Amino acid sequence: MRIDILTLFPEMFENVLGHSILKIAREKALVQYNLFNIREYAENKRCVDDRPYGGGPGMVMKPEPIFNTVEAIERETDARYKKILLTPQGSRFSQSIARDLATESHLMLICGHYEGFDERVRIGLDAMELSIGDYVLSGGEIPAMVVIDAVVRLIPGVLGDLDSTANESFNDSLLEYPQYTRPSEYKGMKVPSVLMSGNHQKIKEWQRNHAIERTLKKRPDLLNKTTETTDFADYTDKK
Numbered sequence: 112m113r114i115d116i117l118t119l120f121p122e123m124f125e126n127v128l129g130h131s132i133l134k135i136a137r138e139k140a141l142v143q144y145n146l147f148n149i150r151e152y153a154e155n156k157r158c159v160d161d162r163p164y165g166g167g168p169g170m171v172m173k174p175e176p177i178f179n180t181v182e183a184i185e186r187e188t189d190a191r192y193k194k195i196l197l198t199p200q201g202s203r204f205s206q207s208i209a210r211d212l213a214t215e216s217h218l219m220l221i222c223g224h225y226e227g228f229d230e231r232v233r234i235g236l237d238a239m240e241l242s243i244g245d246y247v248l249s250g251g252e253i254p255a256m257v258v259i260d261a262v263v264r265l266i267p268g269v270l271g272d273l274d275s276t277a278n279e280s281f282n283d284s285l286l287e288y289p290q291y292t293r294p295s296e297y298k299g300m301k302v303p304s305v306l307m308s309g310n311h312q313k314i315k316e317w318q319r320n321h322a323i324e325r326t327l328k329k330r331p332d333l334l335n336k337t338t339e340t341t342d343f344a345d346y347t348d349k350k
């Protein structure tokens with residue numbers, strides 16, 4: 112996968128892309144990251160924003176530098192990109208969207224800043240708009256990092272354990288079950304005996320039940336997204 116990141120602050124990404132899973136993915140040649148400074152494609156490199164027509168606070172990102180950057184990349188690569196605008200007006204980013212994006216060969220993440228994009232950027236680029244939550248950040252750089260991390264780890268071969276992503280939170284609309292490791296007892300708190308029993312069927316049942324219990328307690332809204340509603344109803348009755 113090739114991921115191109117369009118931003119006014121490329122230096123923000125250097126440490127994030129150079130560590131942990133994102134670094135491993137690049138070292139395995141499973142992903143290529145490319146940073147593009149939008150300022151370098153402006154007619155006047157000191158001017159990438161301007162006051163909004165009609166008045167209002169703050170500054171708006173001009174369309175010309177963004178379109179210039181996108182068009183330069185497409186000319187260079189001759190590839191079709193899945194374009195993504197990081198904006199609080201976008202659809203809520205989710206594990207399901209991350210899985211879909213992980214199947215793409217070319218992603219282009221465009222980071223907004225200041226008071227956001229000139230509307231012609233939204234209209235002209237035909238891009239997917241994503242938000243990581245119902246709050247406002249200073250720019251799209253941190254949301255872009257979130258999207259990249261969530262997507263890259265789902266690319267086959269990035270994680271060593273094939274089950275690592277299969278059993279995580281938000282798969283099957285459930286939070287992940289509780290996890291334990293050694294020591295078996297710490298400060299009077301013991302690991303559930305079933306997890307040390309070696310009975311794989313009982314362990315799976317325990318994990319499933321506790322995933323349901325945790326989801327019912329912490330994120331019951333997730334249960335509306337699953338087709339296994341009868342399982343949850345039965346479990347609630349037993350509780």
